[in-house]
Amino acid sequence: MNATAMAERVRRGETSARFLAEESLRAIRARNEELNVFLHVDEHGAMAAAARVDDAIARGEDPGRLAGVPIALKDNLCQVGVPTTCSSRILEGWRPPYSATVVERLLDAGAVPMGKTNLDEFAMGSSTETSAFGPTRNPLDPTRVPGGSSGGSAAAVAAGMTPLALGSDTGGSIRQPAALCGIVGVKPTYGLVSRYGLIAFASSLDQIGPFATSVADAALLLEVIAGHDPMDSTSLPEPAPSLVAHLDDGVAGRRIGLVRELIEGADAEIVTAVERAASVLEAAGATVVELSIPELRLGLSAYYLIAPAEASSNLARYDGVRYGLRVTDEDVTAMNEATRTAGFGAEVKRRIMLGTYALSAGYYDAYYGQALKVRTQMRDAFKRAYRDVDTLLGATTPSVAFTFGSKTNDPMAMYLSDVFTIPTNLAGEAALSVPFGRGEADLPTGVQLLGPGRSEARLLAAAKVLEDVERGS
Amino acid sequence: MTLPEGWEMVVGLEVHTELRTATKMFCGCANVFGAEANTNVCPVCLGLPGSLPVLNERAVSMAMAIGMALHATIAPSTFHRKNYFYPDMPKDFQISQYDLPINSGGYLDLPDGSRVRIERAHLEEDTGKSTHLGASGRIHGADRSLVDYNRSGVPLVEIVSGPDIRSAAQARLYASELRAVLIATGASDGRMEEGSMRIDANVSVRRNGEPFGTRCEIKNLNSLRSLQRAIEFEAQRQVELLEGGGVVRQETRHWDETVGATSTMRVKEEAEDYRYFREPDLVDLAPDAAWQQRVADELGPMPAERRAAVVGLLGEPSDAQRDAIDVVIDLGLERFVHATHAAGGDVAVALARVANELAAAEDVSKLTEAAFVATIALESSGQLSATQAKTVLADLIASGGEPREVAAARGFEQLSADSLGDIVAALIAANPDEWSRFRDGDDKLAQFFVGLVMRETKGRANGKAVIAELHARR
8 A cells, every 4th residue: 555545544544553553563574584674663653653643533633644654764864762873883872862854744744653774884885785784685686785875765665664765865875776676766856855863974965855656655755854944054945845736747848858878888678768768758748859968977976075075074973972882992082093993884984084085185176176166067067958958867777786795895886876866966956766667687677857956846747657657557 | 571682573363252142053052151061952062963053143143243343344154164073072073164254354453552453253163161080181191081062062253363463462452452342242241261252372483574483373371361471481482492593393382371381282293184175064154235234233332432432531541540441341331431421420430430339240230320320429419428329339230229219228318517517516626636736737637537527427428528627617
């Protein structure tokens, strides 16, 4: 059952939030040991939240648009009192004294958070293999990764544990696992969803977004969490956009650009899927043109300077002084070093070193400064493209879900998993991945739709056209 | 202490002032001094994972007020992260302003007629406060360190002077004038003893006419006296070093108040690379013209102008009166002096009462200007003695009211001229020897009779009136 239908049935009294939460717990218990999706199942909190929804219904109140819908939270989102680790030893045991704005909004809308899902440590990775608590397995083929970094959230939805999940996308961490797990994932416009309570990886790129089994559910969840938040200075001033109401707008009259650089180097099946998506959109009334945005090729290099630079600063606070892991040593400096040496995994250390180097005196201009210039070029290039078309189309990933260990020894190969998704983060714009087609081993492939800031309604409507065709409806 | 002939010191000061906002710079926690440790904290000022800063607009207004008072240019600015590890800094970076500060350029004119240029006055956040338990009292060698994060995230403005100061006394004058300006803007309480104004001094020396020498930075000077002593010591140290054929190393030095000497904290080669970059969690700061105008409209006259206005009422003030004027201006109490002048009262008496009795009070909001002026008039006319006037003022400050009623309630009903005359006559009769010596011209004996009258009247008589009475009978 999808989230939209669940919430409607709960609101009509046809089922209860408690029942749905118990069903979700059953599904989690059935496969969590095998798949390692949830790092923490908040059974008590979930049942309490479900009870509040049921009580509200009993009092004749409306518990909200997500009444009784179980949802999984990526473990870099703070929920008061619930262990939050970022899949890192350094935060093990920490329970935040406050909740993220998105968590507050979910609870206000009647959703039932079931627990915290696995991710690459501090969201640095594309497979969940850098998690300090072991990788998550792809529910569609447990010998393969679910993608990352929001692999646990994607797997929770793909495995039917929860109909909805929240992830965060810094360079593709929602869209890539959505594609690899065969579900819908949206990276909203930077500032559309408050980051307050999202543990930062790279602040200027991070954005929280939804995972769902359908475009409609993703739209509903995004509407609930979006909109201005005074606690986040980079939050856009406008209220949440209207998305669900525009789901059936179609693509008639739209101009869609099929971007050469967004299929370059992808598996043949994936290129085929994107081309087929283009013809479906054309058949639905859009004009599709092929175009090239050469600047997109610079995205990966700029990203791997900007994101680590910000991360090196964001992760400085894990020093053993106030919370999380502390490895004692003879003085404060030695304690800082011992704590960080023991608490961070190899990928996190690699990026902290990269970022520290990129910001250092004498190297700043050549690395970080240069990357900022590329970022500006990227924004300008997108802007030019959007003068001619209103939506861009490409692949989400170069390949389907890959097997464990196949890229862990080659950071560059791993980084290339995000080559099609990174440019959107650098530009601060919107993009989504919708399941479309099949690739190697009959695994799902994702098609990516990209648009300028606040174009989510348009992207979701286009995704709905593809989804309808794929489902034969 | 002066430097040997042929030497000159070059000093620039970096003054950090905490802003008197109700809440901290990036969160809603109270900005107060002296609360129980770690009670005014929240996820934001503790730098908890996931928390984000939101800029306090009041802090921006105060920073602009400081800039305006220092004749600086207010420009669109940005925030940067200054990255370094320190346990009292919860994020292990400080949010500060770097290449684009809110205020740049400007100057401060000192009472001695000199002008010191201001390079910039930028916004940043304060750190927590560490207490190191152990023999050294410093982080190295401490047995245990405790951190209070109440101060973490308190808004600061750092005011950087040009290298224009040429003596320790001038440095002190600059700091004291800047303090007065900061208080006048309403942005700071200027309480150095509470750390709300802290000073770092950059000191170098050179032989007359030569280019600037290598400078040392003395950290965290927390009184005007320390500032002057530390600079004197440091300049002397550098001259002796150079005259002995040595070289000055660029380094950060610590001032030890008890020893009266500076010592090395860290040399420049060890200095950290702060890896400044734009704070991605904040947006650009560009106060529009209307906002700037609101700040300008709220800004009253600066101390130099206000001081001159009070000096003008006195003509040629004594040194003591100049000190009193400084106190009155610092506390913003000169309205009482002006009101006395406007009513034709005795300005000198008013100044003394404001600089002493009013200045000592926590809060003078219950004392109206009219009541103050009336009290001074009662004192000047002899209807209240100085002691009585002080008591009446204390009562008015504590509870408000009207001076005649307060005086009556205290039993300070005026001695009529007749009854004073009767008392004086009786005392003359009782002390014939002293009276004849006074009549023979020994004026000192006037005080003898005043004392007797005061004892007789339990202090209710006015000393001047008694002397007038004595002279009338001589």
